[in-house]
Amino acid sequence: MKSISRIGCVFFLFTIAAFIAISCNEPPKSTKKVNHIILIGLDAFGTRGFQKASTPYMNNMTENGAMAPFSRCLLPTNSSPNWTAMLTGVGPLQHGVYDNDWERDKIKWPPVLTTKEAVYPSLINWVKEQIPSSKVHFFYEWEGLARLFDLSEVDKIYHGKKGDIVFEKAVDAFFEEKPDFLFLNIDEIDHHGHHDGHDSKAYFNAITHYDSLIGNFTQRLEEEGLLNETLIMITGDHGGINKGHGGTTLNELEIPIILYGAGVKKGLIIDKPCYIYDVPVTLAYALGITPPLAGIGRPILEAFDTNSISAPYVPMPLVSPVSGLFPQSPLSVEINVDDAEAEIFYSLDGSIPSKESGIPYDKPIQILKNSIVTAVTYKNGAYSRAEVNHYRIGNGKDGKISWEYFEGNFTKIPDFTRLKVLKSGKSKELSLTHIPHRPDHFAIRFKCTLDLPVSGTYRFYTQSDDGSKILIDNKVLVDNDGSHSSTSKSNPIELQKGLHSMEVWYFEDNAGEELEIYIEGPNISKQIITDEFIQ
Incomplete structure (x- = not known):
């Protein structure tokens, strides 16, 4: 054990010396190239x-x-x-x-x-x-x-x-x-x-x-x-x-x-x-x-350096409107790019499009049902990063998700049983978009029943600012609690086909708000949970 300690000590000193040499290395000298x-x-x-x-x-x-x-x-x-x-x-x-x-x-x-x-x-x-x-x-x-x-x-x-x-x-x-x-x-x-x-x-x-x-x-x-x-x-x-x-x-x-x-x-x-x-x-x-x-x-x-070699670069596309829940179809979606020479390709199934596999964009896309629009731009053999938008179409139907609204100065998810419900209602998805709320210092509890098409491994995601939790069958599956900026967490779970209770708990402290809940599973690409998965 003593010899190992000596080796560890020598390695530690070498690492520190290397770090000092790198961190304190004198920057390149330069003659004046500009006046301003x-x-x-x-x-x-x-x-x-x-x-x-x-x-x-x-x-x-x-x-x-x-x-x-x-x-x-x-x-x-x-x-x-x-x-x-x-x-x-x-x-x-x-x-x-x-x-x-x-x-x-x-x-x-x-x-x-x-x-x-x-x-x-x-x-x-x-x-x-x-x-x-x-x-x-x-x-x-x-x-x-x-x-x-x-x-x-x-x-x-x-x-x-x-x-x-x-x-x-x-x-x-x-x-x-x-x-x-x-x-x-x-x-x-x-x-x-x-x-x-x-x-x-x-x-x-x-x-x-x-x-x-x-x-x-x-x-x-x-x-x-x-x-x-x-x-x-x-x-x-x-x-x-x-x-x-x-x-x-x-x-x-x-x-x-x-x-x-x-x-x-x-x-x-x-x-x-x-x-x-x-x-x-x-x-x-x-x-x-x-x-x-x-x-x-x-x-x-x-x-x-006049000999520097340029890397390829294509700006990503602008898809509008951005992701969201829209009351009725058809929804017209436009895609633009800030480069007149770049081409646009898109898909509607969640896959990353290419020049070979994607749909060339030449006019606004008419969205009739829940869709994932993924778009890239292409120029001189290079692709941009993909832009992904999740569109959910309500088509006038009532929501199946129950929600309750609370207010208070929270820094973590509160004990809802000790709070007074100030508002309640039904929504079509687990989000803040269509729930009236004040800018800061509030909490929401969602309840619904999942109806899963097949048995298998599912993964649930929460992206929130501030804290959130996902409960499946009365057990916490994803814990994203605490006062924080936009943060994503997820966990997998084995679930049988059929009905499962689901709750989402959320609170907003201050300075920014966000809640998006996703599901991924057998033959289901990652997507926001909507009424499609709710009984």
Whole structure:
């Protein structure tokens, strides 16, 4: 046992040494490539949103610049840790900002490096220290942003409550003073994600709106002869799912990083792993300054290398309307893609379509019954990620699922027997869509009888924000309880053909709401439970 312990100790020390060597490896030295760097951070600008929204100006920037379309932000996928990473080049373990509850007087661990204001030094501080004559501008919409950084040496700071005004003032100030570094934060897109949903028309329209403002900005840079000495980067702090974020889905984790302007290779799609903490390190590289050795971000050097090989990329399709329960058929479903040269293929049976197996899309699809529409786009031998929408048709029939509604300040599923039922009724599925409720602090108990077509192994899924449980035959099968962002859990169970009692318990704490219950089984592809499975 003693020899094993020594080997384990040696391995542990070797691992630590290797980690230190990697983590503290000096970043690449760079000569100054540009005179100005502009970082535009769009809150909740996820990869999914960018692909599906109409963004002609950012598309042009990608065609004449570089993009890492599937970059990742950090966990937790909420604003404070990720905005901090976007400007510091490190994660929560280094910068100390653990979630949105972080405040300067509520730290859980100190940053590994600090400025005089006891926060981790950001790109702002690097620029001011290494280029003493530099000018830095900081324009922001989200009021919680300034607390994350040491802004004591920033030359111009502006906080506005409307994104359009913040953007306009930032552009005007840039052309007036021509700072070395402009940071511009827009929060409005995130607002629409929470209020309307991250697959809503309002959310996509907000992205399209700021795309036009970005286009006007870059056009003015070109007209005034500044584009050939300026590097522009556009990214987001996180994505979103339904009306929330903070979870672990790719919809929340993935963000695009777009680079455009001086020294950037044209038409480059970068497929190497890129992260939000690579953003400030890449901008520092272009400006010829060096980040602290404690950093973990790496410059995206491929963007400046004329020999870099582009990866294939096709934006995913936009299917509208999005998944849901619709009262009557026919339902007309349209599919579009933000690329005039891409083809669209779809299926109606839950399978992933291809050019060979899919149905070519040429006109709106008429949905007459419960259907799973799966769509992809295709261009130059490459496919997009699949977009899946579950459509349920009510056709005017009464629901078979009983529900009871409660209110209270819950942080876990309550004991319903101790609560007063405030409302009750019948629904056609186990969801919140057609149940009247207040925005936060409520709970619902659903009851129904499953009617299964055959015996076999079934799997039940709950996707919820906040907590939920699925009970089959009076026993908890799936436990997704607790106050949390959108989270999916599932479990299998052997069930006999015929009738089984089912209950779904749900509660909403605050900030986002979601409940989707799925079934998968013998000859049944994963789909939302509707009256089709209920007696």
